Amino acid sequence: MNREKVLELKELTHIYVNAAGAHLAVNHINLTVNKGEFISLVGPSGCGKTTILNMIAGLISPTYGELSVMGEAITSPSSRLGYMQQQDYLYPWRTILQNVKLGLEIRKEVTDDSDRKIIALLDELGLENAAHKYPHQLSGGMRQRVALARTLITDPDLLLLDEPFSALDLHIKMQLEELVQSTLDRLGKTAILVTHDLAEAVAISDRIVVLGRNPGHIRKIVTIPRELRAAGPIEARKHPEYQRCFDELWHELDEEMEKEGE
Numbered sequence: 001m002n003r004e005k006v007l008e009l010k011e012l013t014h015i016y017v018n019a020a021g022a023h024l025a026v027n028h029i030n031l032t033v034n035k036g037e038f039i040s041l042v043g044p045s046g047c048g049k050t051t052i053l054n055m056i057a058g059l060i061s062p063t064y065g066e067l068s069v070m071g072e073a074i075t076s077p078s079s080r081l082g083y084m085q086q087q088d089y090l091y092p093w094r095t096i097l098q099n100v101k102l103g104l105e106i107r108k109e110v111t112d113d114s115d116r117k118i119i120a121l122l123d124e125l126g127l128e129n130a131a132h133k134y135p136h137q138l139s140g141g142m143r144q145r146v147a148l149a150r151t152l153i154t155d156p157d158l159l160l161l162d163e164p165f166s167a168l169d170l171h172i173k174m175q176l177e178e179l180v181q182s183t184l185d186r187l188g189k190t191a192i193l194v195t196h197d198l199a200e201a202v203a204i205s206d207r208i209v210v211l212g213r214n215p216g217h218i219r220k221i222v223t224i225p226r227e228l229r230a231a232g233p234i235e236a237r238k239h240p241e242y243q244r245c246f247d248e249l250w251h252e253l254d255e256e257m258e259k260e261g262e
């Protein structure tokens with residue numbers, strides 16, 4: 001089946017240049033991500049996960065190589081992208097509805113129907129009755145759901161998820177993983193997740209890109225069996241294939257660390 005390509009990275013390379021000199025951070029990254037896929041980037045500290053994400057987000061430019069979203073070259077922050085991070089960055093003086101609306105305001109896309117759409121989305125994300133509350137009145141998990149709503153309301157083609165679950169308690173984290181995955185699946189969205197949590201990567205992804213460092217490069221791409229992905233992040237952790245995938249990832253990262261003499 002010929003699936004629609006959402007993201008294409010071709011020979012993507014980035015060299016940081018500053019007063020201390022030049023540093024080759026990531027080298028020749030090739031990756032194609034299809035519509036609806038959930039991809040995780042994992043690897044040791046310094047392997048270039050943030051650098052790759054920032055290039056996709058249009059925040060820094062590749063030194064060499066090509067990068068496109070829905071066939072369009074990314075040269076600056078694009079409205080095709082949505083960003084969700086570890087911190088929710090909600091404005092304390094704005095209500096939840098006004099916080100979600102911010103995404104639309106920035107893009108000058110507010111219409112007479114926006115409030116209704118936002119409230120419907122908040123309901124879908126389990127935030128009934130939250131629209132007129134303020135961020136301090138919500139728990140950490142609820143605030144991250146608001147951040148998800150703010151990301152989704154602009155209908156991005158690609159979501160960049162930079163450790164959005166890492167500050168949460170395990171129980172809340174797994175519930176949010178479940179909600180994010182099921183919501184993105186239902187909306188047919190494509191996502192790239194950066195995570196340090198291998199268990200999370202196995203439980204939530206279609207494919208996991210294992211990066212090595214010095215310079216950052218793709219070591220291996222691990223494809224998660226369909227039945228594991230279909231189970232959802234909570235049930236996936238109980239699946240017989242789960243441990244095998246986890247061990248495969250662990251082995252790759254162990255080898256990478258040994259190479260570094262750590």
Ligand SMILES: Nc1ncnc2c1ncn2[C@@H]1O[C@H](COP(=O)(O)OP(=O)(O)OP(=O)(O)O)[C@@H](O)[C@H]1O
Pocket residue numbers: 016017018023024025043044045046047048049050051052216
């Ligand atoms: N602004 C910068 N100037 C120079 N070097 C940088 C800069 N930002 C990052 N680097 C270097 O580039 C490499 C990749 O860094 P990056 O932050 O992308 O890695 P990472 O995988 O996201 O790390 P972590 O998991 O610790 O967040 C590292 O060697 C880092 O020291």
